[in-house]
Every structure is written in structure tokens, then in C-alpha cells.
Amino acid sequence: MTDFPFGFGPQPNDDESKKRHGDDPTAGGPGSGEPGKNPFDAFSQLGQMLSQLGQMLSQAGTSDGPVNYDLAKQIALQRLGGEQIGLTPPADSDKAVADAVHLAEMWLDPVTILPAGATETKVWTARDWVDHTLPTWQRLCDPVARRVSGAWVEALPSEAKEAAGPLLSMVGQMGGMAFGSQLGNALAQLAGEVLTSTDVGLPLGPPATAALLPANVEKFTEGLERPASEVLVFLAAREAAHQRLFAHVPWLRQRLLATVEEFASGITVDTAALEQLAGQVDPANPESIEQAMQSGLLEPQTTPEQKAALTRLETLLALVEGWVDVVVGDAIGERLPGGDALRETLRRRRASGGPAEQTFATLVGLELRPRRLRAAAALWRLVGDEHGIKARDDIWAHPDLVPTAEDLDDPMEFSERLGATPEIGDDPMAQLEKTVQQEKAQEQAMDEASENKPDEPEGDSR
Known part of the structure; x- marks a missing residue:
């Protein structure tokens, strides 16, 4: 993914620009004195930069949080419109997507005990994807943005904080604008490539909504x-x-999003590096800001708590993607001749760290890829073959029942342990409810026995 300075989009393509001005690519521009150069291009690029800078400044103070999401959305939609990405869906896509989802649901019914989860089917453009996923991005980006913004203030000596006074709030607003600008450019990049609402592996869209981007x-x-x-x-x-x-x-x-939040909220920034970074920034030169941000001085320091959260997240993502891979493989079976090839293509796309993962790593500092997808798929396949579909899907009934990272290392041992625990293999939640009912019955019997106990006769006891 190509990163641009905060608030500035990509420069227009040279060939297209020359065509617009009627220049010969092999000749020098008017008065340029240099082959292939057109001074009007420089003015056009400068105008675009100033326009976007003006938008950023006009948005200052419109957001109370650590990220200016109004600015992020505005930049994302502007880039999508300028590049003509996903402005309108292909013809007849509504019916095609609805029919495809309906057919897929019928194929999925026999291969899982989980019923259909989507109550409506949507056709999204890239702009729709930005609109409907921004609330979830806000939840994911706020912790890291708040932490980094706070680190800037913490890096200031106490004397500087007192002298700065109200200016500190302006620093926070500028930080929110910078992060919002980066988020907007990243969302535009991602919106032009995602295929479904769950393509990133997280439930980014509204609940119970199956959405595809034709x-x-x-x-x-x-x-x-x-x-x-x-x-x-x-x-x-x-x-x-x-x-x-x-x-x-x-x-x-909730567990997926909370684990991402836990990782992001634990980010620590080296304040000494911040001071060094500040000395490299020239406020009059936007490119110096971008160069400083890419210098590596702000590389987050991973804490033990973050490593534990990362392991949990990677395992859970792998379990989700592995289960989907197995269930979809069973559903399509021989119905789709190219099904196996498509599954392999998606597995490689997810494992290699595509644009979605790169974008997420840029925004939150976390590589969002199921590194152990194949191991998780092998575990779900083994459990299904050994214990049946119901036992496999019942594992999702409670977070304490799902396999751990160690279980992915030894799926056979997990399967044997599952078979040796009847209450898990049969129905863990039913067993849990049965145990609770038994305890309540015992307590009720003890209460009744206490109430029916005969009173001792009055008088002396000799």
C-alpha cells in the first residue's frame, strides 16, 4: 500500500495530465526547458495539496475524540470519487447477489447446525463500505490514536506544558486531523479492494447483514x-x-473487537524518540512530517500483555477463518468445479498479508492475518470427522471451549480430549444448564426440609 503525507492524496498520473494539457510526452513543456515536464502540472498538484490542507484546517475543532472521523470520511469519499472507484454497482447486481446468497444459504444448511445469520442482503459500492464500516473502525482506531496523542503531551517537560497552556488542545486537534487524514486515505485504498463485509476477518459491517461489493x-x-x-x-x-x-x-x-482494543490500548511510545522526531519536522514542509513518521522512531514497543493479546487474536482469527473454510468447502462440494482452487486462492490472499492487513497494520500497528489458518482448518476437519458436525459447532457455545494455540499444535490431542469429555462432546451448554438446575433443586429440597422440621416440645429437657 502506498502511503501519502497526512492529508494529501496521490499525484495525478503524468500521462493523463499531459493529455489534458495537450503536451507531447516526448517534448518539453512550454517554457519548461526540460523534456516531458509541464509547469502547469506543478501548479495543479500544488492546488490539490492546498485544497486538501484547507479542508483539514476547516475541520479543526469539529471532533471531540482522538481522531477526526468527519475528515477521514470526507477524504476517503473524495479519493474514491476522484479515482472513480465503486461509484455505481454493475447492472443487475442486486438480483445476482441476492440469488447467490440464497443459493449459498441452502448449501450451508446441511453442513452446520448454525442457522442462517443474515436477515438482509446488500449490494455495496466502495462508498457504501466506507459509510457502513466507519463506526467499527472508530472503535478500533480510538485506543491507539488516544495513546499516541497522549504520548506527545507526556513528552513535553512540565515547564513547556505550563507555557503551552491552551495550545495543548490545539496539538490534540492537529493530531486528530493527522490520524483522520491517514485513516481516510487508507479506507479509500481498502474500499477499492475488499470483496465482502467480512473480508478483513472482523465483523466490520452492521450485524445480520450479508454484503458483497460486485x-x-x-x-x-x-x-x-x-x-x-x-x-x-x-x-x-x-x-x-x-x-x-x-x-x-x-x-x-465482542471478543474479537475487545482483543484488538486490548492490543492497541497497550501501545507505548518512546518519549525520547518523540523528542528526536520533533527536531526533524519542519512545519512549513509537509513532506518532512511524512519522512519523520516513516523514520521508525515511533515504532511501538510490544509489551508482554500485548504479545498475549496478539496470540489470542491470531488464534481466534485462525479459528474463525478455518471454520469458514471447512464449512464452505463442505457446502460447495462438487457443486462448484473450481471451488478448491478458489479456496486456495483466498487462503493465500489472507495468509500473504494483502491490502487489508497492510492497512490495518498502518492504522492500529497490528498485522491482522490468520497465520495459522491451515492448522485451524485441519483441526475443525478432524473434529468434524471424528465427532460429527454438532459436536464441532457446539464448541463455539462458550469461549472457554474453543481450541487454544497449543491445541492447534496438536489437534489430535484436542480431538481425543473432546471425545473423553461427554458433556462437551454432547452439548456443553445443555450440560451446564442441567448442572445449574440440579444445584437449584438441591437447594430447594434443603429449604423445604428445613421448613418441615418439627419444632422441639416446650418444657424442661431432662
Whole structure:
């Protein structure tokens, strides 16, 4: 992913710019004295930079949080509009997506005990994706932005803090604008490439909503040598499987997002590095800000607590993606001739760290990829073959039942342990409810026995 200075988008393509001004690519521009250069391009680029800078300044003070999300959304939509990305969905995409999701749901019904989780199906453009996922991005980005913003203030000596006074609030606003600008550019990049609402592995969109981006799916299909309808049904099956899991495993959505928040909130910044960084920044030169930010001086220091959170997150992401991979593989079976090839393509896309992972790493400092996807898929496959679909899916009933990172190392031992624990293999929640009912019955019997105990006769006891 190409990063640009805070608040500034990509420069226009040279060839397109020359065509607009009627220049010959092989000749020098008017008065330039240099082949292939046009002074009007420089003025055009400067105008765009000043325009975006003006937007940033006009947005100052409009956000109370650590990130200016109004600015982020404005920049993202502006970039998408300028690059003509996902402005309108392909013709007849509404019906095609609805039919694909409906077919996928029917195929999924026999291979999992989790019922359909999506109550509505949506066709999104890239702009729709930005609109509907921004609330979740806000929850994920706030902890790291707040921590980094606070680190800037902590780095100031006490004398400087007293002298700065009201200026400190302005520093916070500028930090929120800078992060919002970076977020807007990153969201625009990501919105042009994601395929579904769950493509990043997290439930970014509204609950119970299966959403696909047909324009992006169309680009993804190019070069796969598979029919477009086949690719659409395959992606619809993955989206529907994710929605079943997120809808009927109540703790999963909260646990995923909370683990990301836990990781981000633990970020620590070297204040000495901040002081060194400040000396490299020239406020009159936006490029110096970008160079300073990319110098590595702000590289977060990973704490033991963060490492533990990262392990939990990677394991949980791998379990989610592995379960979806196995269930979708069973659902499509031999119905889609290219199903196995498509599954492998998606596995490699997720494991190699595509644009989604790069964007998330830029924004939150966390690489969001299921590194152990294949191991998790092998574990779910083994449990399903050994104990059946119901036992496999019942594991999601409680977070304490799901496999750990150690279980991914030895899936056979996990499967044997599962079979040796009847209450887990049968129905863990039913067993738990049964135990609670038994305890209540015992307490009630003791209370009744105490009430029915005959009173001792009055008088002396000799």
C-alpha cells in the first residue's frame, strides 16, 4: 500500500495530465526547458495539496475524540470519487447477489447446525463500505490514536506544558486531523479492494447483514479463469458462513473487537524518540512530517500483555477463518468445479498479508492475518470427522471451549480430549444448564426440609 503525507492524496498520473494539457510526452513543456515536464502540472498538484490542507484546517475543532472521523470520511469519499472507484454497482447486481446468497444459504444448511445469520442482503459500492464500516473502525482506531496523542503531551517537560497552556488542545486537534487524514486515505485504498463485509476477518459491517461489493468482485474475478457466477456464489457462501458464526455465537464479535482494543490500548511510545522526531519536522514542509513518521522512531514497543493479546487474536482469527473454510468447502462440494482452487486462492490472499492487513497494520500497528489458518482448518476437519458436525459447532457455545494455540499444535490431542469429555462432546451448554438446575433443586429440597422440621416440645429437657 502506498502511503501519502497526512492529508494529501496521490499525484495525478503524468500521462493523463499531459493529455489534458495537450503536451507531447516526448517534448518539453512550454517554457519548461526540460523534456516531458509541464509547469502547469506543478501548479495543479500544488492546488490539490492546498485544497486538501484547507479542508483539514476547516475541520479543526469539529471532533471531540482522538481522531477526526468527519475528515477521514470526507477524504476517503473524495479519493474514491476522484479515482472513480465503486461509484455505481454493475447492472443487475442486486438480483445476482441476492440469488447467490440464497443459493449459498441452502448449501450451508446441511453442513452446520448454525442457522442462517443474515436477515438482509446488500449490494455495496466502495462508498457504501466506507459509510457502513466507519463506526467499527472508530472503535478500533480510538485506543491507539488516544495513546499516541497522549504520548506527545507526556513528552513535553512540565515547564513547556505550563507555557503551552491552551495550545495543548490545539496539538490534540492537529493530531486528530493527522490520524483522520491517514485513516481516510487508507479506507479509500481498502474500499477499492475488499470483496465482502467480512473480508478483513472482523465483523466490520452492521450485524445480520450479508454484503458483497460486485465491482470489486468483478476485478477479483479477472485472471482467475473461472465463471463470474461461480466466483460470486463462492464469495457469497463465505459471507453467509461468517454471518452465521457472528450472529449465533454471541460472545465472538465482542471478543474479537475487545482483543484488538486490548492490543492497541497497550501501545507505548518512546518519549525520547518523540523528542528526536520533533527536531526533524519542519512545519512549513509537509513532506518532512511524512519522512519523520516513516523514520521508525515511533515504532511501538510490544509489551508482554500485548504479545498475549496478539496470540489470542491470531488464534481466534485462525479459528474463525478455518471454520469458514471447512464449512464452505463442505457446502460447495462438487457443486462448484473450481471451488478448491478458489479456496486456495483466498487462503493465500489472507495468509500473504494483502491490502487489508497492510492497512490495518498502518492504522492500529497490528498485522491482522490468520497465520495459522491451515492448522485451524485441519483441526475443525478432524473434529468434524471424528465427532460429527454438532459436536464441532457446539464448541463455539462458550469461549472457554474453543481450541487454544497449543491445541492447534496438536489437534489430535484436542480431538481425543473432546471425545473423553461427554458433556462437551454432547452439548456443553445443555450440560451446564442441567448442572445449574440440579444445584437449584438441591437447594430447594434443603429449604423445604428445613421448613418441615418439627419444632422441639416446650418444657424442661431432662
